[in-house]
Amino acid sequence: MRIGVELKEIPSKWFSVVPDLGFTVPPLMSQSGYPVSYHDLASLAPSSIIDQELDKVTREIPIPGEVSSAYADWRPTSLFRADRLEKTLDTPARIFFKYEGTDITGGHEMNTAVPQAYYAAKDKGVKCMVTATANGEWGISLAAACNRFGLECKVYMVRSNYEQKPQGRYVMELLGAEVIASPGNTTRTGKKILAENPSSPGTIAIALSEAFEYAQTKDDTKFAWGTVMNHVLLHQSIIGLESRQQLQKAGVRPDIIIGAVSGGSGFGGLILPFFREREQKPRVIAVETSVAPSLSKGRYAYDYGDAEGLFPMLKMYTLGHSFVPPGIIAGGMRYHGISPLISALYKEKQIEAKTYTQHQAFEAAVGFARSEGLIASPETAYAIKAVIDEALICRGKKERKNILFLFDANSNLDIVAFKEFVDGALQEQLTPDDDISLALSKLPQIPE
């Protein structure tokens, strides 16, 4: 049941929680052990993006008119009440979800792709944006956003996805982007990896290194981050800002907020605007996949964001930048770290973390689809599992809690995986604790 679609307007400002936190989020760190400055990022990112990334004092940042106009093509997105799921579960809890499946790419990534392309196009001499993607959702969004602002787009796509799940690639190419399998022979990083392992299937961390290296060598090209970074969470705050307004209009205060975390962009976008309020903070649950439990089993430490250590270091809950989890359908959730902002909130015990296996998540998503008629992305499947568990606790305790979760994307690229799950052909995956210990032993050594 859709509620709260009737927002008169889209929020005019993004929201940054940083000034309100009451504690300091450790800064990005260069390899030489100094906090990263504007200068260190200047060759990589659009100037306004660097300003936003490093800004620690501004609570509200105006959304530029052209970005707002683009947002208006699909925003405000709808807030739904999962009333049929509530009935199926026979729970007194009320379940709400923010539905980010309506933009042209079917996911939430356009919220940050659009401003990144907009700011890049404003910078003098910039003609191209480059990024890394796994399944393709993020790459599709950047391709569409570049298209809108007259930029070329170049995407390094994890080779195993490029070859085995090419639908996302086809969409990017159709939108005019150049898609390159990673690792490949066009970068030093790619050549090095292929020399070690000619049949390397790639990881998102490797693809990030390749894209980052490419951006460093091209004056007319800027790198675009799809998640993790402060500016990405800033842009995604539009999700939570709208949700708050829509719930307020419906007279609802959320008791529990739930989202799946990959790098933390959709999750952060949903929850952070609820941290503005000093009182009655909701319980917040970050849901991880059991194969890559950065918050639950990782270490809070400085680590690289990419495989080769070309990125600045980030203080985050990490499994180690060399960590390679088994393949799961929710490819983005295999990333070794979590946004520094989300990591700091977890360190401060302001949010909780839960892990579920791939099978647990898919089973929940199938139940949801049969109740609500919507097939969730594999990432959202994890969130749904946590939602169902909380709703069942409410049933046991006869508590009428309000649960809000993020439906981050549709499953357009992943229907076959659902079929395999229903047929019993989708493998469960586990990560041995030793793999995590090994990767953690390879964390970069820097003064803390």
Next chain:
Amino acid sequence: MRIGVELKEIPSKWFSVVPDLGFTVPPLMSQSGYPVSYHDLASLAPSSIIDQELDKVTREIPIPGEVSSAYADWRPTSLFRADRLEKTLDTPARIFFKYEGTDITGGHEMNTAVPQAYYAAKDKGVKCMVTATANGEWGISLAAACNRFGLECKVYMVRSNYEQKPQGRYVMELLGAEVIASPGNTTRTGKKILAENPSSPGTIAIALSEAFEYAQTKDDTKFAWGTVMNHVLLHQSIIGLESRQQLQKAGVRPDIIIGAVSGGSGFGGLILPFFREREQKPRVIAVETSVAPSLSKGRYAYDYGDAEGLFPMLKMYTLGHSFVPPGIIAGGMRYHGISPLISALYKEKQIEAKTYTQHQAFEAAVGFARSEGLIASPETAYAIKAVIDEALICRGKKERKNILFLFDANSNLDIVAFKEFVDGALQEQLTPDDDISLALSKLPQIPE
């Protein structure tokens, strides 16, 4: 650029153009040559659906509350202006499109699936709906609608699609529907076809016969039509009703309205509410595929809607119910006939028809995707080709016409076909005139 999303409410009544036409649409005909009565359809369709099908006098039919609530999950849909396409084409024409790609199935079919399932669930003893589908878009919608109203759903899916393009099948199954490859051994029709040709790939007309036969033999099962019939166009009128309001709000009167026609449901839904006005009727163009040009090369005659002649006969532009066109990606457009209502409008010269080849359509859709960032369904691709041609005529004549077209669905199930087209691997298809002549020679003989 999205405009007119801010409709306060969804129209509360469907619109039937029949009383306003000024001429009579020939009725459905039984095989014995008599107009079909309520009684003839009673075992097949929900009672309210039969009433709506046969009603020739009521101009406005209230939308039931539960259907309205379901519509509110995705309606009103957005009206967009294709301003970036206009710039690419350098045309003074203004191009608008009604975007039906936002419902949970990504297409317009839910507009009629929901009321059909609603009415079926209200009829005593009905537990199941059955239908036929090609790619699966219609079957997915019916599965989702049945799911919502607690009905089982059974879908006969054209075997070639079932086997070669199974994504639509997976979605239906995920939503809880039973999907059966057609032709198959569960019906007399299926057995007969397989006896003649054990490797028959099936057609939608065969699948319709099987579904129809199944419904006839089961007291607790009703058949659902996805297109062609009056009641389907009635339900789809919500598209045109919203479009009119949205354009009026924007101060725009459409000069040309364009839509692709398969059976005519989306097209009819868009255009018919504009026929209410006695003055300044817009030019209307129905776009057909050159492999199945029912309006352009068919005969206006009574013919069966299905392969085996189990349906009542319909007076329509038809290529003959035995007509089997070559395979094209826009599977629905291969159907041999066109809705009697649309056929009658064409006969009365109130609408025009145009045909394009598959390659022409895909080329137009790729250009559209690169301008507007939206990948259209293969059906909508045909409409876009006609839109571009009209916009270029406007450029030549320096005319600022307002063009409205129907974006009937997203291309979630057909990305691979676009990739093949871009790579030059998608075959162009042609229908020899002799094939049409042969099928037309097999039209049923009845007194006219």
